[in-house]
Amino acid sequence: MATDDEGTDDPIDILLVEPNPGDSRLFEEQFTDAKLLNTIHTVSDGDEALAFLHQRGEFAEDPRPDIVLLEPQLPGKSGIEVLSELKNDPVLNEIPVVVLTSSDAGEQVVRSHGLEADTYLQKPVEPEDFVEFVRSVEDFWFAIVQKSAE
Known part of the structure; x- marks a missing residue:
């Protein structure tokens, strides 16, 4: 959830790019359980992610996301x-990107391609760790909102 200067809460649109349906479900459940005012849009591969971001095809009516959670290991077009x-x-480079890694090595792989995400978060392994992960995403979002308001 984002809070503007008047103190009103605006929902944020999150694009989750995650090929594992079990992980996608855990992400969605934890964001809902945390009672964050947001909408999670989930796609499972790189081609769908780009179609969503460019608002093409079946995603033409969907909003452009405020933040992207990106798993680098995707079928088809890679993360x-x-x-x-x-x-x-x-048009799209202003959208903050959180790369979801399974280890520090995942971050190094992304960086070895000369690319830089806005931040890297280690993907939780155990379901109970998703709560802390959701808080990390929320903290990152608030930091972005506060930085852009300055």
């Missing part, structure tokens, strides 16, 4: 290719 396209597109 690295998605991140590259995002960072090189003047």
Whole structure:
């Protein structure tokens, strides 16, 4: 949830790019349980992610997301290719991207391609760890909102 200067809460649109349906479900449940005012849109591969971000095809009516949670290991077009396209597109490069890694090595792989995400968060392994993960995403979002308000 984002809070503007008047103190009103605006829902944020989150694009989750995650090929594992079980992880997607856990993400969605934890965001709902945390009672964050947001909408999570989930896609399972890089091609769908780009179609969503460019609002093409079946995603033409969907809003452009406020933040992208991106798993780098995707079927088809990789997360690295998605991140590259995002960072090189003047319309999309303002959208904060959180790369979801399973280890520190995942962050190094992304960086080895000369790309930089806005932040890297280690994806939880155990379901109970998703609560802390959701808080990390929320903290990152608030930091972005506060920084852009300055």
